[in-house]
Amino acid sequence: MTYSADEMMTVTAARSLRDRMTCFVGIGLPSEAANLARATHAPNLVLIYESGTIGAKPGALPLSIGDGILAETADAVVSVPEIFNYWLQPGRIDVGFLGAAQIDKFGNINTTLIGDDYARPRVRLPGAGGAPEIAAACREVIVVVRQTRRTFVKRVDFVTSVGFGDGPGARQRLGLTGAGPRKVITDLGVLEADPRSAELVLTGVYRGISLLDVGDRTGWDIRVSDELTEIPPPSATELTALRALLATMPASMRTSAATSPQVLAPTSAPISRPASTPATEGAAR
């Protein structure tokens, strides 16, 4: 079976969730991944949407975080102040799934604007929503985002949600209670935060993706882990489940996996390692 880069990304994100976890889900790729996990290896995954639906079990993918199907299938529906104050803020939720318009090497996320003048942005984006507090308070955060030079930047134009701030110790100084963005899953592979430097390091790539590809699509000199692995392609079960899930949405509403033009050949060249110093800056220009 051939598959797209976005399908690989969604499958990888779904694999990062374990059964019985509690998961705060944003709409789009995170929602697809969380629902895929629930449809495959994590049937008891607890999906929590910021609309106040706790334990939602949608049979079809919702377009918004407040579709009726979420309320109708939830274990509990609570008010918006309650979902943030009683459920998110005290650190009851295992994992928060976030997207990003820009992300830097410390996992700080911008979803507010592009440009250097707040009053006159080049592009005005939607803003914060629930993300700053999800990033602060979930026990850990997983970011799902397509990797490009426009997205993976040296410096985000606006810190909407704090990752590791300006480096080690920043989260503690700011009083952020969760562990932060330990993992960033892209359409090229997986980056994980180095426990000592707090910097995102490439730890896995998909079959057919070279380190050169990763370097080309990262706006900083990305570090590559000594234990870089190739992430197994989607299984037939995973792909079938994902496509069945996406088919529950009318074609005009699909924004991601199914409509992505880029197709990965499942048997192309293996990962090329840099000739020297594999732990640092291997793929950077």
Add this chain to the structure above:
Amino acid sequence: MAEIVSLAEAIAATIHDGDAVAMEGFTHLIPHAAGHEVIRQRRRDLTLVRMTPDIIYDQLIGAGCARKLVFSWAGNPGVGSLHRFRDAVEHSWPVPIELEEHSHAGMANRYQAGASGLPFAILRGYRGTSLTTQTTGVADIVCPFTGETLTAVAALRPDVTVIHAQRADRLGNVQYWGITGVQKEAVLAAARSVVTVEEVVDSLEPRPGAVVLPSWAIGYVALAPGGAHPSYALGYSVRDNEFYVAWDAISRDRLRFESWLDEHVYRTAGEPR
């Protein structure tokens, strides 16, 4: 006691030029019919308050009703940008718009403080973000018991809050269920309020998870069946996701937006579309 009147009368009685107006409903129960009535009555210089401005404020902003927006997430959910909002911020069209920008948790707590009669609320949030440098109504506060630094957000006290509900009884008691959002807090935080409803019934039967707002806590109730469209009222309608997708193209172009507004808002008398 709430007065049961027509939607046009309720809006005329409560919303004046320059008011701070909150129209709430978190994806569900968005009071679109009331928003259209505000556009038809050509209110100006409003401070529009809402967690997720959504299509309802995209329309009010594009129609030139707003001077300022207080919000936490301005997108078309699951679709993309709000083009009228972006045009106002990026190009001051049709008029410049001032922003007061928060997070969802901050906005929810600001309403809660307003409803509680307190000047501010406390949460863990905002710390380390750029929001603290670009918006008003956020400050550090030290806990008097533990010494921990937390975030204070200023109370929201709109002049008027407008919400949509499933039903009211003939005395004006209001009942709504499903995703109940922040509507209770928004109504109780405001000086005046309007609730549009799908139907007026003889008596409210209890519903699991329903919120009841007693008549004496509400200003006006107006019948507006289908008044949440393209949002929905659980048990009465489903979210019109196709319309949310279609809005992207309608709103992208100024002329197309204006002709849509003309056909579906100005040239109707408030009947649901």
